[in-house]
Amino acid sequence: MSTPYKASFPVGTKVRIAPRDRLERFRIEWNYHHKLQSEQLGYGDLTATVEEVSFYHGGDKLYVLKGVPGIWHEALLESKPEARS
DSSP states (O other): OOOOOOOSOOTTTTTEEHHHHHHHHHHHHHHHSSSSGGGGGGGTTTEOOOOEEEEOOTTTTEEEEEEEEEEEGGEEEOOOOOOOO
16 A cells, blocks of 8 residues: 555655556546546656656645656556666
8 A cells, every 4th residue: 555645756756657558548537626638648668757746635745757747656567677788
């Protein structure tokens, strides 16, 4: 269980956005705040850097990603593993 009001991905963290099929499913199934916009679907599988973190009432973690439009729910982001040499 995640901790309320504690971001899993702090500002400056590199993350990977979920694949497009997962984004599309979230867009259909999510019925609450900050719905995923159609322009965001094209960013599936992209790697981006967390620029801002905010919290919706109740503790939902929301992210703004550098150079990527929209607000992103934590459920749509994954840790970006560090490249190995």
